[in-house]
Amino acid sequence: MVDFTALQTTLLTDLSSELPAALRLQRLVVGVRDAFACSAVVLLRLDGDSLRPQAATGLVHEVLGRSFTMGKHPRLAQIMASREPVQFAADCELPDPYDGLLQDSPDAPLPVHDCLGMSLFLDGRLWGAVTLDALEPDHFDAQTLTSLRACALYIESVLRVCRLEHDLRSLRLSRPEGVAGESDAPSSILGSSAVLRQLLDELGVVADSELPVLLQGETGVGKELFARWLHRHSPRSDKPLVYVNCAALPETLAESELFGHVKGAFSGAGQDRPGRFETANGGTLFLDEIGELPLSIQAKLLRALQNGEIQRLGTDEPRHVDVRVIAATNRKLWEEVRA
Template identity: 50%
Template sequence: MSFSVDVLAGIAIQLQSGVGHQDRFQRLITTLRQVLECDASALLRYDARQFIPLAIDGLAQDVLGRRFTLEGHPRLEAIARAGDVVRFPADSDLPDPYDGLIPGQESLKVHACVGLPLFAGQNLIGALTLDAMEPEQFDVFSDEELRLISALAAGALSNALLIEQLESQNMLPGAPAAFEPVANTDMIGLSPNMMQLKKEIEIVAASDLNVLISGETGTGKELVAKSIHEGSPRAANPLVYLNCAALPESVAESELFGHVKGAFTGAISNRSGKFEMADNGTLFLDEIGELSLALQAKLLRVLQYGDIQRVGDDRSLRVDVRVLAATNRDLREEVLAGRFRADLFHRLSVFPLSVPPLRERGDDVVLLAGYFCEQCRLRLGLSRVILSSGARAHLLSYGWPGNVRELEHAVHRAVVLARATRSGGEVILEAQHFAFEESVVAPVQESEAPALPACHNLRDATEHFQREMIRQALSQNNNNWAASARALETDVANLHRLAKRLGMKD
């Protein structure tokens, strides 16, 4: 035995202490790293044919946002299939999902790799992966020893999943779920703002309240609507989508409520509207702020009385529909300006949800970038898509006015750009592949724009420009970082990070 009883007891104790699942999992893999002397380890949850990282150690942060499908990762597929400890030979030609994701070793390939599947009874619930640069690193540990470790980890994970399930069924009082709830719609993000939003979604999903989802463009309002529906008792029934902005006034009423044959020219048959289609389910009214006052009145009626009338029909139909509405306008202001009915606003916003802009989600930018890298990798059939540390710093320093959608597009564009200049299936994204966004970081009037020295490349020029902008903002704001961040329309944490990277502070 190369482990002492003390070591195993230590691991068991780590799994009992800690303030939440997340914290426990983190302690577990940090301990494993020390005990097994591996260079990287990860605890993954298994769900719907993919592995979802719960805690990582020695790996790039964006791994936490990546989703590893069995189809796209033959090594993980082998672990899922094995039912026992898997030792990959150092010369295995199955690509390691973490190759290039060990910080500081981007160009190095992982050598020793062990996978431990985690079971609850017969069910695969997760995996532990251990990686090392040294090919013989894990040879000293016997299969029995590694099995002991997976048994400990499996017990902890299975407990955590069970508790989470009980909590989401409101069977346990108190404590919010400590890690991402199991849902079909995957919402990437672990920042406090996103954890708060997920908690609110979980609470409101279980109720039957109408919800008004507000947030800037591209923040994920539609995704929020989907997860509310999926978490609700109506999940088995349809979620019907209607974009109010794309509705010409002439057809809007018929779209919402349907019409009978002959109701107007062109009404050649009876047709049901979105409310009927969503009966017993959920109706998602996107861009609700664009609805005309006349239709607002009709919508209010349905919400009040639960019945609808098809255009051209005097009879009314009862429907049971939950309405979720989304807007990127400030509806309160619209009400004040007389463009939105106050009574409808109050009906819809019984439970208002506000989706935070990306710039207020801290490191989630990196997690989301990892998520989109993995998507691109699969879509374009690449073996690896890696974010360099420069690219990561860049993503964190930018303000993302177009939010998650802008990030999604930026990553796709960067992958395409980077691929064009490389041969082989491996792509490393550098800051300059995101150069387009850089040019709109902080638009300034020409006269204020700092003069550029003769820089050799785009990155130097960009960094020089950023340094000048920050210096200017600081001097105009008495060296107050928070005020400077506001002036630059960026998050103060991001500004500190950027300044650090630019060597302006330590």
């Protein structure tokens, strides 16, 4: 019997976190594998007449760099031609696309096993497919087929989230300020008190400089608004303003998110990806809740601040960036350092 409880918990947890698509999809396929108690799960995206793995578990890592032409892989072609789950029995004579790619026995032919797959759609258009493999013959039964139909809805929901996140990031980068919108108009900071005027005067003093700025204040006082004001009144105002919520970054993800990664740096890293420092090159990087960053990343952050030099995860090659950093926190970091 398929149990979706753990998978649902993972998906709900991930929805509340800002995750790279590669990591979100990798967590998804691991959850599907556990739910169906099978040996391998692969998520493939349609690219012309080929399918390219976007995430996989149970197969060798190199599968993420493969491309499976449907004309050469009839099993995948059958899955893509149907809107229903397609099962291949243990005695099916059609060649298996994953021969020699099994994680526990690389380069060896797959033993007799059970296979299952289903096409996936995004907004009514064919997106790709998910495949499940079990090394035990007859592992998948009629109930499994019904469960896969339900699971496909979960998978398509995650794909939709990934696309929306991609569209949002593209929209941010297409604007003069990476995360700015109509709320960034001068009227977004309202007030005429002496304290507010003094604060704006102090910000005006540092706006033209290249020095990093730390904004301190309780949650809800508008630190992000003042960070945007600083950027808008700086010489970098026509370049990106990129926002990072450090409190939402898991420790295992923070380095990749800030500095980027190269293909193969970790499971699910199917291609090179720039980090937020590179995205903000020439402009401003706003690190909200910087006090929540893990200690393990402080040395690399210091190197970026002092030398303008970063390294993508998975390579020793240095990259130079021209970024002004504005940070914000609701913690009294100076007192914590002294203590």
